[in-house]
Amino acid sequence: MKLHTRFLAAAAAAGMAVATLAGCGSSGSGSSGDTITLGMVVPLTGSSAAIGPYMQNGAQLAINEINDAGGVLGKKLQLEVQDGACDSKSASTAANKLVSDKVTVSVGGYCSGATLPTLPIFNNANIPMIIPAANSDDLVNQKLPLVFLINGTGTQQAAAAMKFMTKENAKKVALMDDSTSYSTNITKNVAALMKKDSSGPQQAIHESVTAGESDYSANVNAVIKASPDFVYWTGYYQEGGLIIKQLRQAGYTGKIMVADGSVDAKLIQIAGQANAQGVFATMTQTPETIPDGAAWIAKYKKAFDNKAPGPYSTQSYDAVRVAAEAIKNANSTDGKAIATALEKIDGFKLFSGPLKFTPEHTLSSGGFLILVVKGDKFDVQDQLQD
Amino acid sequence: MTQLIWNGIFIGSFYALVALGYSMVYGIIKLLNFAHGDIYMLGAFAGFAMLTAFGGAIGGGSIVALLVVLVLSMLGTGIFGVVLERVAYRPVRSAPRLNALITAVGASFTIEYGMSLIAGPNPRVYPVQLTGTPFTVLGARINEQQVILIVVALVLMVGMNLWVVRTRSGRAMRAISQDPKACLYMGVKVDNVISWAFFIGSALAGAAGVMAGAYFGSITFLMGFIIGLKAFTAAVIGGIGNIPGAMLGGILLGLLESFGTAWLGGQWRDVFTFVVLILLLTVRPTGLLGERVTERV
Numbered sequence: 266m267k268l269h270t271r272f273l274a275a276a277a278a279a280g281m282a283v284a285t286l287a288g289c290g291s292s293g294s295g296s297s298g299d300t301i302t303l304g305m306v307v308p309l310t311g312s313s314a315a316i317g318p319y320m321q322n323g324a325q326l327a328i329n330e331i332n333d334a335g336g337v338l339g340k341k342l343q344l345e346v347q348d349g350a351c352d353s354k355s356a357s358t359a360a361n362k363l364v365s366d367k368v369t370v371s372v373g374g375y376c377s378g379a380t381l382p383t384l385p386i387f388n389n390a391n392i393p394m395i396i397p398a399a400n401s402d403d404l405v406n407q408k409l410p411l412v413f414l415i416n417g418t419g420t421q422q423a424a425a426a427m428k429f430m431t432k433e434n435a436k437k438v439a440l441m442d443d444s445t446s447y448s449t450n451i452t453k454n455v456a457a458l459m460k461k462d463s464s465g466p467q468q469a470i471h472e473s474v475t476a477g478e479s480d481y482s483a484n485v486n487a488v489i490k491a492s493p494d495f496v497y498w499t500g501y502y503q504e505g506g507l508i509i510k511q512l513r514q515a516g517y518t519g520k521i522m523v524a525d526g527s528v529d530a531k532l533i534q535i536a537g538q539a540n541a542q543g544v545f546a547t548m549t550q551t552p553e554t555i556p557d558g559a560a561w562i563a564k565y566k567k568a569f570d571n572k573a574p575g576p577y578s579t580q581s582y583d584a585v586r587v588a589a590e591a592i593k594n595a596n597s598t599d600g601k602a603i604a605t606a607l608e609k610i611d612g613f614k615l616f617s618g619p620l621k622f623t624p625e626h627t628l629s630s631g632g633f634l635i636l637v638v639k640g641d642k643f644d645v646q647d648q649l650q651d
Numbered sequence: 652m653t654q655l656i657w658n659g660i661f662i663g664s665f666y667a668l669v670a671l672g673y674s675m676v677y678g679i680i681k682l683l684n685f686a687h688g689d690i691y692m693l694g695a696f697a698g699f700a701m702l703t704a705f706g707g708a709i710g711g712g713s714i715v716a717l718l719v720v721l722v723l724s725m726l727g728t729g730i731f732g733v734v735l736e737r738v739a740y741r742p743v744r745s746a747p748r749l750n751a752l753i754t755a756v757g758a759s760f761t762i763e764y765g766m767s768l769i770a771g772p773n774p775r776v777y778p779v780q781l782t783g784t785p786f787t788v789l790g791a792r793i794n795e796q797q798v799i800l801i802v803v804a805l806v807l808m809v810g811m812n813l814w815v816v817r818t819r820s821g822r823a824m825r826a827i828s829q830d831p832k833a834c835l836y837m838g839v840k841v842d843n844v845i846s847w848a849f850f851i852g853s854a855l856a857g858a859a860g861v862m863a864g865a866y867f868g869s870i871t872f873l874m875g876f877i878i879g880l881k882a883f884t885a886a887v888i889g890g891i892g893n894i895p896g897a898m899l900g901g902i903l904l905g906l907l908e909s910f911g912t913a914w915l916g917g918q919w920r921d922v923f924t925f926v927v928l929i930l931l932l933t934v935r936p937t938g939l940l941g942e943r944v945t946e947r948v
Contacts, residue, residue, distance in 0.1 A: 310764065310767065310772070311772075311873070312871070312873055314767065314772030314773075315771075315772050315773040315774075444918060470916075471916075472916060472917045472918075473916070473917045473918035474917050475877070475917070475920070475921065477873060477874075477876065477877045478877055478878075479863050479867040479869075479874065479878075480661075480662045480665070480867065482658045482661070482662065482909075483655075483658055483659075483662075483908055483909045483911075483912035483913065483917070483920070484912055484917045486654055486655065486658060486909075486912070486913065487912055487913055487916065487917065490913075503774050503869065503871065506774075506868075506869060507867060507868075507869060510867075510868065514785070514794065515792060516785070516792060531773065531774055531776070531869075534776040534869075535774065535776055535868060535869040537780075537868065
């Protein structure tokens with residue numbers, strides 16, 4: 266019995282602590298207090314758990330800089346991060362949590378499949394979304410007025426891939442995806458482009474794999490049977506590394522290219538350095554590929570215990586800066602006013618180039634370039650400027 | 652054609668190794684141990700930790716060194732399986748079947764995200780990987796390391812089958828699967844035998860994990876999820892509770908996937924596989940080698 270009462274007391278104390286914390290949270294968030302909260306749904310658990318912290322840190326870096334410079338509309342910015350787990354149900358729950366915490370703008374979104382169901386949730390709550398990483402065309406196809414993408418879209422990536430394959434004189438192309446929204450969006454766009462132009466590269470086979478497995482020999486076998494001279498993988502790096510390794514083991518000697526979801530040093534480690542040499546990638550600008558990137562990387566490392574930035578750190582950094590710019594221009598924290606301000610932005614400097622949204626709320630120039638694996642990292646192969 | 656068969660047998664032998672533990676545990680205590688796939692993952696990480704720590708001391712990529720790591724990892728995952736049964740499953744053994752099932756699901760998540768906390772969510776790359784030169788047999792491209800892995804898997808499976816058929820504790824295990832209460836009356840140490848079943852099943856899954864790490868090269872904390880489902884499927888195809896059935900089911904599942912991908916493309920593989928599985932279960936509801944349970948009044 267004594268134990269019982271002690272437990273009750275502890276529970277009561279814990280409950281009070283939670284209540285106090287919650288109180289802090291609600292007074293601090295939203296546009297009514299002296300802070301403006303930006304929400305972010307990114308994967309912190311699940312198969313893409315590695316990406317979340319890169320994006321969170323990128324966003325936090327921008328927030329620190331803006332706050333040091335005096336904040337926005339005289340208020341400080343703060344970031345609230347929720348775990349979307351690259352899963353549509355978790356992401357919806359996370360988005361609802363951010364809505365109930367009254368965030369002003371959402372600056373998250375990595376997996377397109379998990380980001381899709383969060384769009385109407387934010388849109389109905391009058392919260393504009395500046396999506397840093399997710400880039401399936403499905404995200405803008407619903408034409409929701411508050412959705413903005415600052416990563417190049419699937420259409421733009423497919424066009425860049427097509428341009429490079431034509432340059433490389435590819436004849437028979439094997440398209441491989443992992444059946445996710447992001448991945449099939451690119452392969453379908455490339456397939457459509459190839460169908461349109463019978464003089465350029467042609468599709469030899471379109472193969473979909475199941476993500477999360479280790480053995481892709483059956484898929485690799487089917488691809489090799491179609492005897493392609495170019496393989497384009499549009500899924501993520503974990504499966505990508507295995508597929509590159511197994512393609513080479515099965516005797517494939519032609520060219521391989523991967524999409525931006527596979528651009529990570531882990532891809533090279535998983536594939537094995539020897540197998541990965543010369544693998545191309547379609548990618549947006551990263552701190553490594555831009556002229557003044559080294560200074561930014563140093564700044565990032567200084568802020569986060571010497572940890573290096575990763576994929577989408579820069580885009581998340583930019584998403585926060587764009588959000589702050591729009592709030593400042595709108596002189597308001599109302600969602601519709603911010604969206605109008607976003608549409609009016611012209612020439613705001615991002616890592617991918619000057620920002621101007623198209624009527625569909627995507628980047629007017631995707632800023633895709635081609636990288637190539639040299640040694641243990643990705644180098645620039647072709648800026649695709651001509 | 653021969654290539655498809657070879658690919659199917661190779662991946663099927665992984666399914667079979669994991670399916671054995673599934674089937675054995677189900678056969679004895681009628682528990683679907685959903686954490687079984689995660690023990691496969693633990694085996695891969697145990698091997699990874701040992702190879703990283705002692706990589707230099709045991710002489711790099713030699714087969715002998717890998718075999719030692721394999722045996723030690725099997726021991727580790729085997730003990731983990733015994734502890735898991737003692738801590739998570741034994742307390743709910745007499746409760747309704749559904750309680751144990753949910754406990755197993757909980758154990759699965761606990762192991763997955765526990766490992767994610769310890770080793771991080773990023774995929775890890777095995778420090779020592781099997782390498783070998785490929786050669787061609789009847790038009791199929793075969794790697795030396797694939798042959799080694801299949802031989803190891805076969806030895807483990809045959810050894811386990813002999814143990815169940817020939818030894819005293821194996822006999823006790825079969826007896827418990829028929830009537831645990833009567834065994835208790837006959838003086839069989841039921842708890843001990845169940846612990847043994849968990850030890851052996853988990854050790855086999857751990858072996859499959861180390862082999863997958865050394866062959867495919869990358870491991871993650873979620874790698875056990877899909878193979879767990881596949882192994883469960885294989886166990887059902889073979890007739891759950893039946894040990895040779897689990898092996899047969901694993902190989903058959905591997906072959907179905909291999910041919911499904913070749914005939915219909917990767918996007919249709921699982922549809923093809925499971926349509927065949929459903930048809931098979933309509934014809935033989937107890938699986939390939941499962942025994943028909945006769946109702947006794």
